[in-house]
Amino acid sequence: MSSSTTLSHVAGPGPWRGLPALLAAALWALTAVALAALDGHVDIANLAMLVVLCSALSALCLPLWASMLASTAAMVAFNWALVPPRGSFGVQLPQHGVLLGAMLGVNLVIATLLASLRRRALQAQRLADHAEQARDWATALRDSPQADLASLTEALHDRIRGTLGIEARISSIRLLGTLPRSNDDSGLDTTHLHHQEADSREGLWLCLRQSRAMGPGTGWHDAQPAWYLPWRARQNSHGASRISHPTLTLLPPAEQEALRVHLQSLCDQLGAHLAHAQATQAEQQAREQAQSQSVRNALLAAISHDYRTPLATILSAASSLIEQADRLSPGQRLTLATTVHDQTRQLARLTDNTLQLARLDHPGVQLRLDWESAEDMVGAALNRVRQRDPQRRVRARLEPGLPLLRCDAVLLAQLLDNLIDNALAYSPSEAPVELLVRRQANELVLAVRDRGPGVPPAQRDQIFTVFQRGEAAQGRGAGVGLAVCRAIATAHGGTLKLRARAHGGSSFEAWLPVPDTPAPPSAEAHADTEGPA
CATH class of the missing domain: 3.30.565.10 (Histidine kinase-like ATPase, C-terminal domain)
Known part of the structure; x- marks a missing residue:
């Protein structure tokens, strides 16, 4: 993660410290040497152009306030050392006053424009980094559809810390099912919630319940020192995160808003992923239930159809035996009885098959082994x-x-x-x-x-x-x-x-x-069970 995407520039040394500041000082020193060397050989207007050039170059290294201060100091020193009468802050000719004013104005305009360009470039780089991080997060969610909630929450925390820096402190809660009616722990996963933060629990629950961000710059509980961001989906939220950083409230409002929007987008991506996974699971369960119901209906239809023929045959044979017993020969009665026996056995076999199929298709069936x-x-x-x-x-x-x-x-x-x-x-x-x-x-x-x-x-x-x-x-x-x-x-x-x-x-x-056959008991073990004679 590049430094432009962290908050280190707010609390730590700025870009005008260190090597850039040394480079600007070297430029001014070199310009001073050049002015001294050219004094008396070049007119004062051309010497002023050297000061303007040095001011423009140093503005690339210094912040706006430092660049303006250096340009003003350079103009005063130029007036003292090179503008007649030398050794004073007065001017001998009116055009010298115009020259000093123009030189200072050009320096200030250049410093302002360069500072604005530097700020816009920094914002563009930050937006590009945020977009890249959002794409990487979307790819990670897409490539891990079966990942558990704990690992997804840890991955979200890692990406937030990558944006804010290692000093960021993050707590999260997640829904285990439907939204609970109260802010107790029932229905919530508080694995990533620091138990010593009692106010965090209340804030996270409220954020999750309302599906609304709160904290600095959100327009809701702005006095809070941390952001509370929900994991929003289309219908509701599936979790919430509390994000705090020592320098969070020191950011300018525009940068603070851009950073919060980016972190909210990361949370929303996780919320949408969880909603999609939940919908997929519900769809799968509904499909399985529909298939199970279809199988049951088909089974009942098949059984009723296949029961009808043997039952009709049994009924016909039994009726003949009852109503025409005195007119039937022994052979005919045996034939009818055999028919009843065979058809009854067929019904019993069909019943056994159906019952066993229903039993064995049930999950967790126990066999009598x-x-x-x-x-x-x-x-x-x-x-x-x-x-x-x-x-x-x-x-x-x-x-x-x-x-x-x-x-x-x-x-x-x-x-x-x-x-x-x-x-x-x-x-x-x-x-x-x-x-x-x-x-x-x-x-x-x-x-x-x-x-x-x-x-x-x-x-x-x-x-x-x-x-x-x-x-x-x-x-x-x-x-x-x-x-x-x-x-x-x-x-x-x-x-x-x-x-x-x-x-x-x-x-x-x-x-x-074929499992391993248990070894028969040894003679010594058998003798031990028998005991002494």
Whole structure:
């Protein structure tokens, strides 16, 4: 940060001190030597031009008051030493008086113009620095959309100190939610508020509440020794900062106003950024709620549609059994009872899938984990599938030496049942279905393979999405089975993949992580638990 953007020029040495002042003194000394050397060889008018030239050059180094003082002193010394009668402040000829007056007037005009140009250049440089700082601050806010409030507040303080200097003292409060009704700490973040400043808390809260700057030059509580600047956005403020500096009130009104406007713009940029982040978060929450509501509505519509057919079938079969029992043969009654049984099982499976999908999609779901054997889970799945697979199309193949799985056995059983039922439903009646279990590095793969029509490439990315069904699945189920399988695999830290088989069909594979199996208790530990004989 350049010195033109700080307040050091108010309290510290000015630009007329040090090297510039020495340079001006050297110019006047050189001019005095030149006047002495040229005295008697050049007329008095030309000697006066040397004084005017030196006055103009020294005005580049001195402030206005010092330049005027030096020019006046030079004119008096010129009159004493070179204007006849020499050694007095009188003038012998009228034109000499005109010469001295013109010389002094030109010197004063030059000093005034140069001081004005220097002041305007300083203001322009300060405005350029402020604009550059505002651009850098906007870039920093844009490049850190996920930054927390504490780091953003610290960044704002750093930029304010870069403008005012290290002597600046800054305190801030931030809104955590909605604006509190009172000036207590509820709803406010006071991390960057110095607790020893009781009046700062009141001033910051009032500034935040009113969304209005106060302090010197603001027209509101001008007697305050510090500025209170809100972090304004379009609707309200999201925080406020108290900014104090030992030389703040010593600035000229114009410079004080320009500096306050710049600091307010930095605060407003942060307020607009926080408002945008808040709006983005609210929009995201609204979108998620709308999507969740849409999913619930679609789920209810799909369930009601897919419940209707089996319920109608069950009702028809049950009515036939009740009303025509004496006219039905044993075979017909068995057929109707089987229909009721199958359709009821289909309803139960649909209900289980729906409930599990709703449960697993809920954040923070807890699984009932235990160590399970892959062989036991596959055997149980085969026993269940035999009831609906009298042709025994399902064949299992397990790799020897499979590790134990830390899993929820009920959920994995549902995953296997869904994948097997899906393969049986969409495969030719004579085609086999293979259940393969193998280990791949640190994962256990549960694969259900079929020889069905497969899934078109355009639908493979969406096949695990709820309510998505392939072309061959029209009219079959609600489209939640594979979505439940994916949710179960994800809940166990794994993934569910679809791989097209080389000679037709699909392979649905659940890749589950294999944790380290706990070591069995040692013989010594077992003996210790048994105790002495």
